[in-house]
Amino acid sequence: MASRKVGVLTFHRSINYGSYWQARCLVEGLRARGLDAEILDHRSRRVEWREARNAFQPTLPVRTAPRHFAALGRKTRALIAAVDALPLSPPFPLEDAARSPRYDAVVIGSDEVWNFRHPWYSGASIFFGEGLNADRLVSYAASFGNHDAADGIDPHWLERLRRFHALSVRDENSRAMLAPLSSDRLSFARAERSRGTSLGQAAPGPSLELAGNGREDSGIPLVLDPCLQFPQVIPDAAARSDTRYAVVYGHSFPDWFTAQLRRWADATGTRLVTIGYPNPIADDERIDATPADFSTLIAGATAVATNFFHGCVFAIRHARPFVCAASPYRRNKVQDLTRALGLGDHLVEDGTSDAAFAHLLAALPTDLPARLAAERTASSRFLDHALA
Incomplete structure (x- = not known):
């Protein structure tokens, strides 16, 4: 049987060590689980220009001294080369997700992909699943970043997230943002349990895959960053x-x-x-x-x-x-x-x-080590259900 084809959608081309490593750990971790996983290589000249500017002036409004530019340039080139060596899809425009490949599932996350305050990715609909060619949408360790839950989320975006088959986040602020969805999905999940139906075999439509970490009834599960989930x-x-x-x-x-x-x-x-x-x-x-x-x-x-x-x-x-x-x-x-x-x-x-x-x-x-092991088990349980 052919392996299921899975796309990973994240900020993989950010000039940042964390962005590189979490993208690599997630895609290689999924491949180690027997999935045919690759990173969706979305491209945008606007984003690339902003990334390059930030790479050489990371502390604005305090300007970086020109004497550091050569070293920052070497760092930037090293990160670009490392990303290019990852398993990538054919490139496609960030603004035209319909041109991305077809997948059995797309896993969105391992970064602040839903941050409405991000200086250049804010409001990019692809990260809310819009236009993707996938049978199933899953979020793993996704975050709203510094967009505070007290500021709320427009129903327009919430409805797009409602179409996800399984949701997980990496911080409580993001879980609070998704509280309306967790209420709906928990009610559905409990009803399925009462009928003895496996979540993995639930009726058509989105259902909540729970992490199984003792916090099932508190809503959308929290999971580990891929660098800690797949430390190997x-x-x-x-x-x-x-x-x-x-x-x-x-x-x-x-x-x-x-x-x-x-x-x-x-x-x-x-x-x-x-x-x-x-x-x-x-x-x-x-x-x-x-x-x-x-x-x-x-x-x-x-x-x-x-x-x-x-x-x-x-x-x-x-x-x-x-x-x-x-x-x-x-x-x-x-x-x-x-x-x-x-x-x-x-x-x-x-x-x-x-x-x-x-x-x-x-x-x-x-x-x-014991705490990490428990969190890895919980996060693995989420992935088992979400990608079953």
């Missing part, structure tokens, strides 16, 4: 170093955070290595790191200091202690991830003592 895709290899170093990943850190990190580094004899972005606090720069370098540098680090979601994710993947100064833009992403894994105190704030800061950079909780 990411090599364990660590960078070799003759000196103790910590990775700094992110930009626009608050002054209190960089001052505290500098005190910790000086007190512990740790060099600070910035990856992907210039950071004045750093002792060494790897602005031009490839996606593989990004992973190996974190794997070999003593600790990680970040304000990015995937800074946290890769620290967890490689079992590296970390601290995160969550910005308002990324707080929805990181707070639920860390809470679910018992790592909430690793989100530090102004006023965290130096002793507590140092303690968090010394070790991770001993129960983290």
